[in-house]
Amino acid sequence: MSSTQIILSAETLNIQSCISWIMSPESGGIDVFIGTVRNATKGKTVLKLDFEAYEPMAISEMQKIAKQAFAQWPVQKVLIHHRTGELQIGEVPVIIAVSAAHRDAAFDACRYIIDTLKQTVPIWKKEAFEDGDVWVAAHP
Amino acid sequence: MKINVLAFGVTKEIFGSGLVSLELTNDATIYNLKYALEQQYPRLKQLASYMVAVNNEYALPGDTIHERDEIAIIPPVSGG
Structure with a gap:
């Protein structure tokens, strides 16, 4: 489906190419969310993050989400890019872009x-701290 | 029947491997699988929660497992 682009990648995400892909003459508004690696969690310094994915299921779950977005709102294009592997502070693990005729x-x-x-x-x-690594949300 | 179970994130560390094999009865359900895994790997019970996926779909506790299903343990997700 050319109105949806879903990518799981071990390479650096390219913000400009996401915006180029989502733009079209029919669109009146584009909303882009860019997730970035923050340098601290609850006041504790984070050194880096490591992302792991169950790739085939991650792709199929992202496709479901895109499909649901089309069912729920009059949107024109949906893009979801997500990283895997090791990311440093300030790097981009996720980009979501949506185009529609109107901004709402x-x-x-x-x-x-x-x-x-x-x-x-x-x-x-997995967050890497100075005193060890923690899988986010794994434990209560 | 013998089934293979994929593991990711924290569960890969609990299992000590990304793939473990398990012997289950032929009509085993997700509930039976979780029970068997928890006997073998008690640290699973310390997780906030975890799901099981069968053939890339989240499964319910009563769902039956078949020998060639692709089974994966899904600890709490934290993407984005």
Whole structure:
């Protein structure tokens, strides 16, 4: 489906190429969410993150989310790019981009996509601290 | 029947491997699988939660497992 682009990649994500792909003459608004690696969690210095994915299922769950966004809002294109592997502070693990005729649909769908991705897509991140590594959300 | 179970993230560390094999009865359910795994790897019970995926779809506790299914343990996800 040319209106959806989903990529799971071990290479650096390219923000400009995502924006180029999502732009079209029919669109009146584009909403882009860029996730970046933050240097601290709960006041503790983070050195880097490591992302692991169950790749075939991660792709199929991201496809489901995109499909649901099309079902729920009048959006034109949906792009979801997610990284795997080791990321340094400031690097980009995720880019969501949505285009629509009007901004409300683009904003709402983009928010839905990132929120749902964080709940359902089988991707895991490990935070590296000075005193060891922790799989995020694994333990209560 | 013998089944293979894929593991990721923290569960890969708990299992000590990304793939473990397990012997289950032929009509085993997800619930039976979780019970068997927890006997063998008690640290699973310390997780906030975990799901099981069968053939790339989240499964329910009562779902039956078949010999050639692709089974994966899904600890709490944290993408994005």
